Amino acid sequence: MDALVSLCKRRGFLFQSSEIYGGVQGFWDYGPLGVELKRNLKDAWWQDMISGHNELTAPAGAPSPFEMVGLDCTILMHPQVWKCSGHYDLFHDYMVDCRESKKRYRHDQVRGRYVEYQDQKVFVTTLAEIEHEVDEIRRRALKFFKLRAKNADDITIGDESITLDKLDSHDDVLGPDAKSLGTLTEPREFNLMFKTTLGALGGADDTTFLRPETAQGIFVNFKNVLDSSRVRVPFGIGQVGKSFRNEITPRNFTFRSREFEQMEIEFFCHPDQSQEWYRYWRDRRMAWYTEMGLSGESLIMREHEQSELAHYSVGTADIEYAFPFLPEGEYGELEGIAHRGDFDLRSHMEGKLDPATNPMTVQLGEDGKPKYRGSGKDLTYRDDITNEKYVPHVIEPSAGADRGALAFLCEAYTEDEAPDEKGKLQTRTVMKLHPRLAPIKAAVFPLVKKDGMPEIAQEIYAGLKQHFNVFYDAKGAVGRRYRRQDEAGTPYCITVDGDSLTDKTVTIRDRDSLEQTRIKIDDVVDEIRSRILQ
Ligand code: ATP
Secondary structure, eight states: OHHHHHHHHHTTSEEETTGGGTOOTTOEEEOHHHHHHHHHHHHHHHIIIIITOOTTSOOTTOSSOOEEEEOOOOSBOOHHHHHHHSHHHHOEEEEEEBTTTOOEEEGGGEEEEEEEETTEEEEEEEEGGGTTOHHHHHHHHHHHHHHHOTTOSEEEETTEEEEHHHHHHOOOOOOTTGGGSSOBOOOEEEEOOOEEEOTTTOOGGGEEEBOSOSHHHHHHTHHHHHHHHOOOSSEEEEEEEEEEOOOSSOBTTTTBOSEEEEEEEEEEEOGGGHHHHHHHHHHHHHHHHHHTTOOTTTEEEEEOOGGGSOTTOSEEEEEEEOOTTSOTTOOEEEEEEEEEETHHHHHHHHBOBOTTTTTTOBOBOTTSSBSSBOOOOOOOEEOTTTOOEEOOEEEEEEEEHHHHHHHHHHHHEEEEEEEOTTSOEEEEEEEOOOTTTOSOSEEEEESSSOTTHHHHHHHHHHHHHTTSOEEEOOSSOHHHHHHHHHHHTOOEEEEEOHHHHHHOEEEEEETTTOOEEEEEGGGHHHHHHHHHHO
16 A cells, blocks of 8 residues: 555656645645546546436346436535435434543544442453454453552453453553553534535524535536426436545554545435345446456455444445455445435435434424424426326435545556566556556657657557547657556557668567557547547
């Protein structure tokens, strides 16, 4: 992971936001290569899910043909949206503070247990992120008890019983980061939405939030889309855009950021068909990641247990990737596919639903009136053929563009061996990105800067540039130029050499196989296009 992080900075994939001022946690900027990668990922998603979707025939595995359209909604919305969506009351994480170090943690980063010590409830903890270093933890745990439990006879950590004699005989020295092991406050709720104020007056009613997901913009526009585009159920609405969450502990590079992009679909279907559509989207989204280059071993689909499901959800599956910063055997979520029932449309229509008795009852406040009133607008759907009127059920495949980009970067990072100019094998770093995702599709080199080669190379470059992001490089040994492109993930390098002057051909080198073939200069654009799309 360290090698990848340093390559990302060195080659301009990712920079820390506001780095010259020391950076700000949980915010990342995409450099010249990174911006292309992320844009390619979003474009591939948009093309494959929305604009390239053929509504005339049912794709493999789909119960019927269906339509897909797009939206682009605002980041700030009416404050009531977040009350009726449930985010205002329920979009919480739990945080705990370490009393000694004053550090703050997300509850799931912390493992430990409360022990009674001198009439005090003390939370004894190790942090999950270092939990695999068992010996180190135990060492610190022993030290901790030595400091803290002088009069205790016997204390249990996990299955192990530790007695005072053991503690006294333990002579390890407290490590510099031992503060991370300490007593923690009880978990407290923390709403993850960033607050902001509309307009200059700033009263309570003017408080709103940066959207923590793009989905709600889709739900509140459901009727607008139905009326303006004449789509019929089943159909999906897709949106790509920024979301914001005030994560308690942003970490693991861009994996958990405070500002990130999502690629979300809300798919509206008849309640009786919703299970079939749920399975369709779950499998289709999994297949997409494999097609784009994530390998089978690192990618899993995990169906949530009943107890893990969000209050409105009938079923949820996560597509997860074995990110290299996670302990062996652990996976991080790339995308969640949730069956949301009719929770969202109904809440925006009638008012916030009661999670305890979902899906039908509106949550009441202390005065017995609906706690948050909905829009009162009719968000039901009438089938113009059967005349049936119903609130559609929703399947939501919700992906993160930044987590996706990070997974593709991790998967792509490879160190292998390639021959240098003299044929000697040298270690090379190569980013084996899928050609559709690669920031630069091809690089064009004149072998030497003379004999008319630069002129031909520049002409090829200009021709390609009209279609793809390509790169021209005439500096240094050609082997070194190849290496630079390998690190950037460029799948093809086109070299103009002495033969090009007479037979109007060039070599095209494949980044992964290192194979070089000669093609006609006139065919270069078509050749690159067909290789990218293959
Ligand atoms: P997690 O459990 O990891 O916090 P989540 O279940 O809250 O994720 P969702 O609300 O389902 O995530 O959001 C859908 C997708 O948005 C996630 O699968 C992920 O790819 C992306 N995402 C969510 N939170 C973040 C974040 N803080 N940073 C980057 N991407 C995120």
